[in-house]
Amino acid sequence: MENQIEFRHITLPNKISIIFVPKYHYNHYFCSLGFNIGGYNNSYKLNNVNYDLPMGTAHFMEHLIFYSSENIFQEFTANGLEINAYTGPSHTGFHVEGTKNIVNAVKQILKLISNFKLNSKRINIERNLIKNELNLYSEIDEEKLIKNMILKMIKSNNYHIDICGTNESLKEINENIINFTYEHIYRNENMLITISGLFDKKDEENIIQELNLLNINSTNQEVALKNISKATLISGYEKFTDENSSKSYYAFSNKIQKKERLLFEICLKIIYKSISKDDKYLNIEYEINFYEDFIFSYIHSYELITMYTISKILNDLNEKNLNDIKKSLLLDYLIECDCLEDISYKVIEYWTYDINYFDFNIILNEINLDKLINVLENHFNNKNKT
Amino acid sequence: MLFQNSRINTINLINPEKYLTDNLIIKLNTNDNGSITNHLYYCLFLDLFSSELDSLKFSTDLEISPGFCEMTFSFQWFENNINESEKIAYMLIEKLNIEFIKTHLLKQGKEYLKTLKLRAYENKKSKFNEIHKFINEFYYKQNTEEIIDKIDDEMFLFFWNSVSINLYSNVRLAQIKKFKGDCPIYLVDRPLIKQNNETLVFDKNQDDESNQGLIIGIISTPIKMGSQENIVLQIINGLIGRFPYSRLVDKIREQENLAYYVKSRILNIQGMILITVNSEYPKEVTKQIQEEISKLNEITIKELELIKKSLIQHHSKNQDNIKNEVNLRNQYILSDPTYFENYENIINAISLINVLDTLKKIKLDLIYRY
Numbered sequence: 001m002e003n004q005i006e007f008r009h010i011t012l013p014n015k016i017s018i019i020f021v022p023k024y025h026y027n028h029y030f031c032s033l034g035f036n037i038g039g040y041n042n043s044y045k046l047n048n049v050n051y052d053l054p055m056g057t058a059h060f061m062e063h064l065i066f067y068s069s070e071n072i073f074q075e076f077t078a079n080g081l082e083i084n085a086y087t088g089p090s091h092t093g094f095h096v097e098g099t100k101n102i103v104n105a106v107k108q109i110l111k112l113i114s115n116f117k118l119n120s121k122r123i124n125i126e127r128n129l130i131k132n133e134l135n136l137y138s139e140i141d142e143e144k145l146i147k148n149m150i151l152k153m154i155k156s157n158n159y160h161i162d163i164c165g166t167n168e169s170l171k172e173i174n175e176n177i178i179n180f181t182y183e184h185i186y187r188n189e190n191m192l193i194t195i196s197g198l199f200d201k202k203d204e205e206n207i208i209q210e211l212n213l214l215n216i217n218s219t220n221q222e223v224a225l226k227n228i229s230k231a232t233l234i235s236g237y238e239k240f241t242d243e244n245s246s247k248s249y250y251a252f253s254n255k256i257q258k259k260e261r262l263l264f265e266i267c268l269k270i271i272y273k274s275i276s277k278d279d280k281y282l283n284i285e286y287e288i289n290f291y292e293d294f295i296f297s298y299i300h301s302y303e304l305i306t307m308y309t310i311s312k313i314l315n316d317l318n319e320k321n322l323n324d325i326k327k328s329l330l331l332d333y334l335i336e337c338d339c340l341e342d343i344s345y346k347v348i349e350y351w352t353y354d355i356n357y358f359d360f361n362i363i364l365n366e367i368n369l370d371k372l373i374n375v376l377e378n379h380f381n382n383k384n385k386t
Numbered sequence: 387m388l389f390q391n392s393r394i395n396t397i398n399l400i401n402p403e404k405y406l407t408d409n410l411i412i413k414l415n416t417n418d419n420g421s422i423t424n425h426l427y428y429c430l431f432l433d434l435f436s437s438e439l440d441s442l443k444f445s446t447d448l449e450i451s452p453g454f455c456e457m458t459f460s461f462q463w464f465e466n467n468i469n470e471s472e473k474i475a476y477m478l479i480e481k482l483n484i485e486f487i488k489t490h491l492l493k494q495g496k497e498y499l500k501t502l503k504l505r506a507y508e509n510k511k512s513k514f515n516e517i518h519k520f521i522n523e524f525y526y527k528q529n530t531e532e533i534i535d536k537i538d539d540e541m542f543l544f545f546w547n548s549v550s551i552n553l554y555s556n557v558r559l560a561q562i563k564k565f566k567g568d569c570p571i572y573l574v575d576r577p578l579i580k581q582n583n584e585t586l587v588f589d590k591n592q593d594d595e596s597n598q599g600l601i602i603g604i605i606s607t608p609i610k611m612g613s614q615e616n617i618v619l620q621i622i623n624g625l626i627g628r629f630p631y632s633r634l635v636d637k638i639r640e641q642e643n644l645a646y647y648v649k650s651r652i653l654n655i656q657g658m659i660l661i662t663v664n665s666e667y668p669k670e671v672t673k674q675i676q677e678e679i680s681k682l683n684e685i686t687i688k689e690l691e692l693i694k695k696s697l698i699q700h701h702s703k704n705q706d707n708i709k710n711e712v713n714l715r716n717q718y719i720l721s722d723p724t725y726f727e728n729y730e731n732i733i734n735a736i737s738l739i740n741v742l743d744t745l746k747k748i749k750l751d752l753i754y755r756y
Contacts, residue, residue, distance in 0.1 A: 005406075023404075025403055027706050028702055073629065073630040074631050074692060077629070077631065077692050078695065080699055082699055097703060098699065099699065099702045099703070125643050128643045129639065132645055132646040132665065135599075135666065136646060136664045197706070325440065327440065328441065331441070331442075331462065331464050332443070334464055335406075335462055338407055339707065340706065
């Protein structure tokens with residue numbers, strides 16, 4: 001299969017990594033600054049000292065950094081730019097998009113991050129707004145059910161908790177925690193910049209020149225981000241039912257090495273796609289989430305799913321329908337690559353696991369029936385339930 | 387007149403080199419209630435194209451109001467070969483032929499339609515429908531459930547007022563232009579029924595005000611979709627709550643810290659602006675919405691210029707998303723065919739006086755809390 005995505009990845013002497021993904025026919029560009037601290041990082045190690053973080057710290061910091069400048073939206077809009085930020089499970093992203101003056105746009109968002117000074121009045125304001133944000137998500141019935149599934153499948157202290165934290169953990173986040181977390185983690189070496197869309201080679205070189213001059217809290221100390229969750233997994237599939245919507249859910253959890261994430265994700269998608277092929281009206285939907293070194297995934301449908309054993313699915317697969325499914329997965333991937341925001345999120349998320357997301361095509365191409373069986377047997381390890 | 391539509395069949399073939407995937411966007415209008423029909427069409431299309439779904443991605447969106455529904459069906463696929471791309475595009479367009487669908491339905495029989503309808507009812511369960519249901523009842527005195535019950539198997543399938551076909555694909559235009567649909571044209575003329583001159587505040591759960599979550603403000607206007615004033619409405623929506631610096635977002639979120647989620651959007655077909663706030667403080671939010679809406683005529687030149695910049699930036703950016711581009715191209719196709727290309731000039735030409743004139747015509751009818 002062809003359709004390799006054009007990209008350039010460079011790491012500068014000051015340890016800043018940049019990935020350029022040019023799209024010559026696009027009207028706009030999208031620049032995202034990703035830091036490898038996310039909703040589920042609740043501790044890190046620096047110079048052999050452990051630092052614990054209350055749940056929701058990464059998200060709280062995202063809010064504080066974003067609103068550290070007054071009239072931030074007016075300032076960016078006046079230059080024809082739009083900014084936003086988000087917190088994912090393993091990273092925090094700040095992005096800017098526009099149609100002109102890409103070099104200035106990159107400089108302006110970098111300035112926002114690198115000049116962060118905590119405004120202590122803002123802590124209480126953001127704490128209240130985040131409580132409201134938490135309520136917003138907690139009112140969604142499906143979210144509640146999924147959190148319940150995670151809690152039952154992964155007996156851990158934090159993965160069922162929202163990325164925003166809890167009302168209690170928000171109270172623990174204080175000025176001191178914010179300041180030392182910013183100083184220790186918001187640094188050149190913990191950042192990946194993705195720039196996609198409309199720009200040319202000259203813009204690339206100008207951006208590199210600007211970034212070469214940048215130092216965010218640069219020291220020679222290594223920060224090791226880790227998670228202190230003590231998860232006990234129920235391996236294999238368990239059935240859950242949503243009484244409100246009469247949907248059936250089958251949730252799955254298992255251990256997985258970080259590096260194998262992309263390969264396993266593709267193999268699992270092949271299985272889900274082959275289930276939905278079996279009866280075209282099932283309207284199966286699925287989610288695949290990775291947390292550090294394990295996976296949580298579920299499929300659901302309004303109609304009753306007959307649960308399959310992995311071996312039955314594999315028996316029904318042949319090279320032809322495997323190729324059809326691979327083609328369908330490639331289509332999903334290319335659709336993602338057509339959207340600047342989506343591709344930026346994926347590239348940064350996989351970078352936190354030391355994976356190049358643009359390898360998707362290569363890995364997909366290498367999968368045949370033997371490899372699929374091998375990967376699935378290794379991971380399911382005969383523990384899957386029927 | 388609420389809305390006038392007399393669009394003819396259009397086939398656009400746009401910038402095939404731009405995307406990695408091939409795309410076909412079909413816009414289809416029906417003149418019934420819409421909501422259930424859309425879901426039924428979705429099931430029908432899913433069925434029609436099921437044998438090709440491995441290589442196709444299919445999705446649907448809708449905008450509804452009583453008497454009119456605009457559905458958007460999107461197909462995405464990829465081929466490295468022009469002949470294969472063309473084959474898929476042609477196959478899709480051919481299957482959209484009304485005669486083909488009629489024949490397919492007749493062949494499948496009545497039971498098949500019942501199954502489609504049941505599945506459509508299942509599909510439509512969503513919170514999104516709640517506010518549309520309320521708008522139907524409040525403004526048009528139409529009970530959505532009753533309308534759906536009356537729908538007959540035959541009546542709602544083939545009222546295609548217009549269809550536009552937009553292809554972003556590596557194909558030869560001449561091949562695609564062979565397709566010619568046969569779609570009747572309808573006009574929709576349905577006035578809004580105003581309930582009261584004052585703003586009404588309505589609680590869905592009147593006994594349990596403390597647990598209110600969503601606060602919806604509905605602003606009605608006599609402004610038709612596609613008119614010059616409709617473009618001014620974009621400025622007013624920007625002033626109210628579309629952008630992070632908009633009045634309601636700034637006041638409710640930043641100054642009063644009453645809510646995290648504050649947003650407004652235009653319902654184009656109805657000519658309305660819908661304000662959505664999620665908050666634990668419904669009384670305070672209601673007060674703030676009423677106060678801020680009453681002060682919209684204090685708009686400054688600085689605010690106007692900022693909103694114009696955001697709108698122009700969004701217009702440009704939306705052209706990098708196929709569905710958004712098709713929506714933009716279709717929005718003013720009748721009233722101003724140059725609208726899409728001249729957007730920047732059109733927006734920049736809007737004066738403070740234009741905005742103040744249009745502001746006189748809008749009214750906060752209702753605050754609905756549920």
